[in-house]
Amino acid sequence: MTGPEELFDSAKIKPDEAPRAFHQDLIDALRLGVISIVLLLIAAFFFSRIVHPLFALGSVEETAMDVLTRLILLALPFVAYIAAASVARRYTGADTVRALALALTCTVILFALISTGHYALDYGVFAPQPSLQMTLSQTDAGIRVDAIAPGGAAETAEIQVGDVITAIRRDPMDLQSFNRRVGQAAEGDPLRLRFIRGAEEMQETVRVVLVSDKQLGVLIPGLALGLIFTVIIVFLPGHWAPYIALVGLLSPLIVGYAWVIIATFSFRTEGLIPLDGNDNIGGFTLKNWESIFAGNISGLEFNIWPILMTTLAIAVVMTVVVLLVSSMAGYALSRMNFPGRRFFLSFTLILHGFPAITLLIPIFIVLLRLGNLPIIGDLIGFNTIGGIALVMVAFQLPLGVWLMKGFFDNIPWDMERSALIDGASRFRTYWEILLPQIRPGLLALGIFAFIGGWNAYIIPATYSIGSGVSNMPVFLNELIDETAPVDWNQVAAVGLFQLIPIFIFFIFAQEYLLNIYAGGTKGSS
Amino acid sequence: MRITIDNLTKKFGDVVGVEDLTLHIEDGEFVAFLGPSGCGKTTTLLTLAGIYKPTDGVIRFGDRVVNTVQPKDRNIGMVFQSYALYPHMTVFQNIAYPLKLKKVSKADQHDRVRQVANVMGIGNLLDRRPGQLSGGQQQRVALGRALVKEPDILLFDEPLSNLDARLRLTMRGEIKHLQKNLAITSIYVTHDQVEAMTMADRIAVMSGGHLQAFDSPDELYNRPKTQFVAGFVGNPPMNFVNVEVSQANGSYVAQAEALQLTLGAERGEPAARSDGEVVLGMRPEDIQISDAGDVAGEIFIVEPLGREDLIDVRVGPHSFIVLAGAETQYQAGDPVKLSFDMGQSQFFDPATERSLLWRQ
Numbered sequence: 001m002t003g004p005e006e007l008f009d010s011a012k013i014k015p016d017e018a019p020r021a022f023h024q025d026l027i028d029a030l031r032l033g034v035i036s037i038v039l040l041l042i043a044a045f046f047f048s049r050i051v052h053p054l055f056a057l058g059s060v061e062e063t064a065m066d067v068l069t070r071l072i073l074l075a076l077p078f079v080a081y082i083a084a085a086s087v088a089r090r091y092t093g094a095d096t097v098r099a100l101a102l103a104l105t106c107t108v109i110l111f112a113l114i115s116t117g118h119y120a121l122d123y124g125v126f127a128p129q130p131s132l133q134m135t136l137s138q139t140d141a142g143i144r145v146d147a148i149a150p151g152g153a154a155e156t157a158e159i160q161v162g163d164v165i166t167a168i169r170r171d172p173m174d175l176q177s178f179n180r181r182v183g184q185a186a187e188g189d190p191l192r193l194r195f196i197r198g199a200e201e202m203q204e205t206v207r208v209v210l211v212s213d214k215q216l217g218v219l220i221p222g223l224a225l226g227l228i229f230t231v232i233i234v235f236l237p238g239h240w241a242p243y244i245a246l247v248g249l250l251s252p253l254i255v256g257y258a259w260v261i262i263a264t265f266s267f268r269t270e271g272l273i274p275l276d277g278n279d280n281i282g283g284f285t286l287k288n289w290e291s292i293f294a295g296n297i298s299g300l301e302f303n304i305w306p307i308l309m310t311t312l313a314i315a316v317v318m319t320v321v322v323l324l325v326s327s328m329a330g331y332a333l334s335r336m337n338f339p340g341r342r343f344f345l346s347f348t349l350i351l352h353g354f355p356a357i358t359l360l361i362p363i364f365i366v367l368l369r370l371g372n373l374p375i376i377g378d379l380i381g382f383n384t385i386g387g388i389a390l391v392m393v394a395f396q397l398p399l400g401v402w403l404m405k406g407f408f409d410n411i412p413w414d415m416e417r418s419a420l421i422d423g424a425s426r427f428r429t430y431w432e433i434l435l436p437q438i439r440p441g442l443l444a445l446g447i448f449a450f451i452g453g454w455n456a457y458i459i460p461a462t463y464s465i466g467s468g469v470s471n472m473p474v475f476l477n478e479l480i481d482e483t484a485p486v487d488w489n490q491v492a493a494v495g496l497f498q499l500i501p502i503f504i505f506f507i508f509a510q511e512y513l514l515n516i517y518a519g520g521t522k523g524s525s
Numbered sequence: 526m527r528i529t530i531d532n533l534t535k536k537f538g539d540v541v542g543v544e545d546l547t548l549h550i551e552d553g554e555f556v557a558f559l560g561p562s563g564c565g566k567t568t569t570l571l572t573l574a575g576i577y578k579p580t581d582g583v584i585r586f587g588d589r590v591v592n593t594v595q596p597k598d599r600n601i602g603m604v605f606q607s608y609a610l611y612p613h614m615t616v617f618q619n620i621a622y623p624l625k626l627k628k629v630s631k632a633d634q635h636d637r638v639r640q641v642a643n644v645m646g647i648g649n650l651l652d653r654r655p656g657q658l659s660g661g662q663q664q665r666v667a668l669g670r671a672l673v674k675e676p677d678i679l680l681f682d683e684p685l686s687n688l689d690a691r692l693r694l695t696m697r698g699e700i701k702h703l704q705k706n707l708a709i710t711s712i713y714v715t716h717d718q719v720e721a722m723t724m725a726d727r728i729a730v731m732s733g734g735h736l737q738a739f740d741s742p743d744e745l746y747n748r749p750k751t752q753f754v755a756g757f758v759g760n761p762p763m764n765f766v767n768v769e770v771s772q773a774n775g776s777y778v779a780q781a782e783a784l785q786l787t788l789g790a791e792r793g794e795p796a797a798r799s800d801g802e803v804v805l806g807m808r809p810e811d812i813q814i815s816d817a818g819d820v821a822g823e824i825f826i827v828e829p830l831g832r833e834d835l836i837d838v839r840v841g842p843h844s845f846i847v848l849a850g851a852e853t854q855y856q857a858g859d860p861v862k863l864s865f866d867m868g869q870s871q872f873f874d875p876a877t878e879r880s881l882l883w884r885q
């Protein structure tokens with residue numbers, strides 16, 4: 001048996017092994033570190049110099065490649081530390097001092113190596129920074145200019161020592177926001193500064209220049225971070241690795257949900273931090289939730305309950321019809337031979353690949369015509385819940401039919417024959433014997449259909465007018481469209497409110513789901 | 526229930542499942558369908574059960590033509606090789622299912638399921654699910670489910686082939702015993718000729734979708750009407766060798782290279798009537814290794830079976846499988862003498878593969 005721990009520590013040193021010289025291990029570790037650096041550099045080169053030009057026409061891919069390259073370069077030192085530390089890990093437990101010494105030495109050497117590389121390439125901390133070439137300090141009146149570099153950008157723009165800067169254009173600035181603004185500027189960007197000289201208020205435009213100020217001080221925290229990281233890696237229990245990787249990969253999701261939840265209970269948020277009206281931490285409030293039930297958000301009047309009922313109706317109708325039709329069609333396609341069976345199978349597969357958007361207008365016309373029919377029109381015509389559900393069911397069916405056919409294919413014929421011989425009719429066999437065998441499939445499809453119906457947007461939005469039959473997602477969009485300024489905390493509350501039924505469903509169904517997936521078809525031979 | 530099958534043909538598109546099968550099965554009879562895999566046994570059985578509709582021909586249960594009768598209206602019990610139990614139901618519910626479909630009252634269902642379960646020796650397992658049972662127990666449940674509705678006809682499709690050898694032996698006896706007691710007309714499909722020989726009143730030997738022979742085990746064994754039947758029935762299988770049979774001064778002689786066998790007129794006469802070569806068939810148990818033998822050969826391989834040894838003896842270009850007691854110590858390469866019991870010899874026409882001794 002090989003657990004994650006053994007995998008990670010496959011080369012743990014054995015007590016009876018001949019002791020190795022320290023420098024041998026050091027060379028091993030450094031070699032690993034350097035190899036991983038080289039590999040990552042090759043990858044970065046590949047993305048930025050080969051893939052990037054290939055996609056240079058499409059701006060989306062361009063930035064994607066940029067981000068990827070930057071991510072690789074950011075991760076590069078850490079990957080090197082991990083590679084080196086993996087050698088040191090052989091000694092944890094047996095010879096901890098040696099493990100630590102080995103890891104830390106490697107980290108220092110690798111750090112020096114990488115920093116030299118950065119220095120040579122003007123990268124990272126050595127990269128030229130946008131600057132206005134003057135020294136500033138915060139005073140009560142504003143940002144005071146303490147010194148000006150001779151011949152620099154500030155001097156060219158005729159800024160003088162003693163000037164007190166108050167704003168860039170109309171935006172009031174303190175030292176922090178001023179530096180941030182300059183840091184984000186590109187070379188040559190003009191910044192129009194408002195400042196007070198003597199008693200007079202003046203304006204001058206300064207052009208940003210790139211200055212390579214080699215602040216070696218920044219390297220110290222960098223090295224410290226590397227050392228701490230290495231120590232953690234050396235002592236990390238091997239079986240934690242998968243969890244850490246998992247949490248790392250899921251962190252965007254976790255942060256996203258955390259924001260939604262925090263936002264709905266706060267007045268305003270800055271990142272994940274809730275703020276009150278005066279920008280102090282705090283400002284917890286229930287008003288976002290209260291206004292959902294009060295039916296008035298930023299002046300938009302509504303009643304949430306009919307909207308909720310519409311959402312529920314669409315989701316339930318869709319689930320029931322999709323399950324019923326898919327399982328019956330799947331059964332027929334799996335078990336019966338009829339003319340057109342092959343055509344039907346390939347046709348539904350093509351339909352499944354058809355994007356719904358392309359059919360929006362034709363279906364709109366069909367629904368309008370249907371609406372003109374007596375009685376039927378009121379049920380499934382344009383601007384009815386039935387019509388919306390019908391269209392959504394139609395889009396879900398190809399997938400459902402194929403899924404169900406696959407599940408039926410896996411039921412042995414003998415079980416069905418046995419039921420028929422035992423005296424069951426064809427329908428009873430399907431209902432009492434076969435359906436229970438595909439419960440996991442029904443459940444999966446049911447969940448797909450329900451969540452799809454609950455969150456449906458495009459089709460309900462296209463085929464309904466006014467909030468008479470609009471569902472939650474449509475309402476959410478309306479909220480964003482028709483209020484100005486948009487209160488995002490309010491939007492988050494409505495979004496979370498929409499999720500509540502799904503949460504409840506999963507909390508109650510969890511036990512059942514686990515059961516089904518663990519032992520659903522056990523015993524079928 | 527008497528079963529009459531006349532000229533039954535079942536095709537799947539171009540694939541022939543079974544062709545022109547005529548078979549009359551008496552009330553209470555235990556018939557085995559024996560044949561190699563893919564010869565159409567299951568197809569025939571499922572056609573009888575009503576799962577497949579015959580392409581051609583007539584099936585009668587008693588006097589009733591059942592060609593288009595639904596499976597549920599045929600009152601048949603069937604046991605499958607895969608058991609085909611319903612995994613989501615308990616053993617009780619599995620056995621009770623046919624009764625439930627017949628709308629038998631709850632109390633009656635309970636009594637009858639208990640009774641059948643006790644006969645099958647699974648009375649203590651009624652609350653379990655099939656997944657929690659061993660293969661043998663599952664098989665008993667399947668049998669119980671087939672029996673509980675008191676069917677007119679019982680169909681078995683290789684019911685024992687998933688069991689281990691020992692259990693197979695026990696179940697073989699039990700099924701036969703049950704069938705005799707209940708006197709339900711039964712058809713038992715198998716590719717294992719020992720099973721067919723020991724259990725069945727009559728055996729229908731099938732091959733390639735055709736009926737080869739339909740006779741009692743003894744008849745099939747002693748008077749095989751085709752070479753296929755002779756080769757398929759009996760274990761280890763019959764030895765075949767091409768010979769020329771001629772009459773010489775009152776007695777008959779079967780001759781081949783390195784082989785010369787004298788035989789009586791009873792078998793020699795019909796065999797000699799045809800011109801040229803005929804196929805001589807000898808069962809391994811009818812050839813003895815003995816110093817009194819008149820055929821010289823050499824031992825090629827010895828395969829110990831425990832109770833006896835299976836010995837491949839080469840006589841000139843021919844090879845004979847022979848049985849010898851395990852106490853004998855033959856080695857490959859030993860020269861031996863064989864004595865043939867020609868009173869048990871069989872002769873077949875090489876062209877038609879029909880027996881020259883026994884006419885259809």
Ligand SMILES: Nc1ncnc2c1ncn2[C@@H]1O[C@H](COP(=O)(O)OP(=O)(O)O)[C@@H](O)[C@H]1O
Nearest residue numbers: 537540541542561562563564565566567568569
């Ligand atoms: N449902 C079917 N569709 C097509 N061909 C079939 C079907 N069932 C059986 N066959 C074919 O019919 C022949 C007889 O099969 P079967 O009755 O299952 O053989 P057996 O039970 O003797 O092993 C085989 O060639 C098989 O491939």
Ligand SMILES: [Mg+2]
Nearest residue numbers: 563566567568
């Ligand atoms: Mg079969």
